[in-house]
Amino acid sequence: MNFLEEKVNALKEAGIYRELPINDTPIDAIIELNGKKVINLCSNNYLGFANHKRLIEASKKALDQYGVGAGAVRTIVGNMRIHEALEETIAKFKKEEAALVYQSGFLCNLGVIQAVTTEKDLILSDELNHASIIDGVKLSKADKAVYKHSNMADLERLLIEKRSQYEQVLIITDGVFSMDGDLAKLPEIVKLAKQYNALTYVDDAHGSGVLGEHGRGTVDHFHLHGQVDFIIGTLSKAIGVVGGYVCGSKAMKSYLLHRSRPHLFSTSMQPSAAAAIIEAFHMLESSDEYTLKLWDNARYLKSKLQQLGFDIGHSETPITPIMIGDEVKTMAFSKQLLDNGVYVSGIIFPTVSKGKGRIRVMVSALHDKDILDRAVDIIEKTAKSMHIL
Ligand code: PMP
DSSP, rough: OOOHHHHHHHHHHHHHOOOOOOOOOSSSSSEEEEEEEEEOOOOOOOOOOGGGGHHHHHHHHHHHHHSSOSSSSSTTTOOOOHHHHHHHHHHHHHSEEEOOOOOOOOHHHHHHHHHHOTTEEEEEETOOOOOOHHHHHHSSSSEEEEOOTTTTHHHHHHHHHHHGGOEEEEEEEEETTTTOOOBBHHHHHHHHHHHHHEEEEEEEETTTTTTSGGGGOOHHHHHOOOSSSSEEEEEESSOOOOOOEEEOHHHHHHHHHHHHHEEEEEEEEOOEEEEHHHHHHHHHHHOOHHHHHHHHHHHHHHHHHHHHTTTOTTHHHHHHEEEOOOOOHHHHHHHHHHTTTTEEEOOTTSSOOOOOEEEEEETTOOOHHHHHHHHHHHHHHHHHTTTOO
16 A cells, blocks of 8 residues: 555645544534634535534434435335435425435436436536536546636537537536635526527535525526526535435436436435435525525625735635635645634645635634634734735
């Protein structure tokens, strides 16, 4: 295993090796990392559902009813009534014909992209799409081309050049770009797709629970119901549990259940997780309380960071990057912040391109103004001490 040791040493020498802190507490505004209390500003638990009483109760009830495991893949015996109920709940919430759940959002992108494309097709993918899309595209037999980030002229150029050579063309984009927080130009993408007879695929991992009426997501935000062919979501961020899903037609669901490899070869979701997720969607449907609090906190935090002079990019969502640039400096800053009591993620290559290192600050509905003030104060002092500000 010497070759791997050498690779690890190279990461250490480059100053980008991560010592993973250990968390002993549920995901909250303040957590205990390596035995020390820190302000948590790096989880995707947007609405605070990961440790919500109602989800825990629903999950416990399902544990008693169904046990801890689903027993097999979906296509054998792992198709419990609670999985079907979950999918009905999601489809209704997202105002789509059908939904199909996967064991994670990552797996969902791998499983769907591969299954719905063939060697006669072309995939057009935004250059900043999430890693799971990139890997899903790699698994597909279709030809691939990447268009410049949210650049509609570049997308149209590819459509003009290539459309006629393929049976189907699938345009894939994140709904909210996870490292910058900007929104896809979905109305324009849908228009181009119609004009050139292409299919559309939106990964709304960071839009669901955050954007649109009751947090229905980016498609709802842009009033595009019924006009996007595949809508992907994760159940691990705003929903607070684990899993992923795709929404679309009933035929899509039936086909994917037969041909999407995670459904054929990987055990289905724990029933207790499914029960917690159903409860989360009920909570979203019945109240905007959590989503409003999230946005309120996000606006507050962003304005404070901006007033201090930080470059926070062009996010249109609660995702708040603090742009640093240099990778070593980025990692040193995040490490120092953690030592000083604020846990944020340092994001560097390969998650973002080289030279685009940043701190990603993730606010949630769990924070309050007092905690955010404390965090901003520590961020300011730390940045000044490191000549970042
Ligand atoms: N898509 C996007 C855009 C994401 O940000 C993520 C999570 N990092 C995923 C998919 C994967 O979701 P999950 O954590 O449920 O596997």
